[in-house]
Amino acid sequence: MDQSIGISSGNAKLDQHLELLPPGLVKHLVRAYNKAIELATLHDVDTKKAGLAALCHDIARSIKGDELHRLAIRYGLQIHPLEDIHRVLLHGPVGAEMLSDCFGINDGEVLEAVRWHTTFNCGLSSIAKVTYLADKLDRNKAHRFSDMAGKNLLARNDMDRAVLAFLEEEISSIVSIGKEVHPAAVQGRDRLRELIY
Numbered sequence: 001m002d003q004s005i006g007i008s009s010g011n012a013k014l015d016q017h018l019e020l021l022p023p024g025l026v027k028h029l030v031r032a033y034n035k036a037i038e039l040a041t042l043h044d045v046d047t048k049k050a051g052l053a054a055l056c057h058d059i060a061r062s063i064k065g066d067e068l069h070r071l072a073i074r075y076g077l078q079i080h081p082l083e084d085i086h087r088v089l090l091h092g093p094v095g096a097e098m099l100s101d102c103f104g105i106n107d108g109e110v111l112e113a114v115r116w117h118t119t120f121n122c123g124l125s126s127i128a129k130v131t132y133l134a135d136k137l138d139r140n141k142a143h144r145f146s147d148m149a150g151k152n153l154l155a156r157n158d159m160d161r162a163v164l165a166f167l168e169e170e171i172s173s174i175v176s177i178g179k180e181v182h183p184a185a186v187q188g189r190d191r192l193r194e195l196i197y
């Protein structure tokens with residue numbers, strides 16, 4: 001279904017592609033874009049880059065697991081054993097490759113933000129923090145995280161603490177069901193703990 005998203009990425013080919021994504025996904029991207037602009041403005045982060053990263057962060061989210069796996073191999077990505085089992089985890093890294101390969105987006109901060117928007121990682125830029133938070137603060141994720149209003153307020157005041165709050169909660173819920181946590185999430189959490197405490 002063709003739909004207008006009402007926001008331009010500044011790249012006509014990319015806009016056309018985004019408009020063809022599933023409607024629910026497009027709505028999530030638009031909400032993430034709006035949240036990214038809000039946070040970037042508050043924290044004096046480049047709104048153009050943050051908005052672009054948020055608008056396209058899930059560009060590969062509707063691609064099926066086996067196809068994501070095939071694309072990851074084609075792009076020469078290192079596939080962690082966890083990503084081999086839960087192939088949806090590849091949608092960030094594959095999305096970043098697609099943005100560069102198919103749409104000529106080569107801004108390192110934008111690509112990094114898209115690549116790590118699911119797990120986060122250590123040493124990421126403010127663009128990646130805005131993108132991670134804009135994705136997680138979506139109202140449709142309220143069932144996954146506690147106190148979204150508090151986390152939203154935290155994100156407006158201190159992005160590092162807000163990212164850490166999401167990571168701590170996500171990691172403990174994965175550990176509590178006896179599952180393995182992606183090492184990038186652990187490294188991201190550990191670095192933020194060092195920075196904050």
Ligand SMILES: [Fe+2]
Binds near residue numbers: 058061091
């Ligand atoms: Fe995603």
Ligand SMILES: [Fe+2]
Binds near residue numbers: 028057058135
């Ligand atoms: Fe998302």
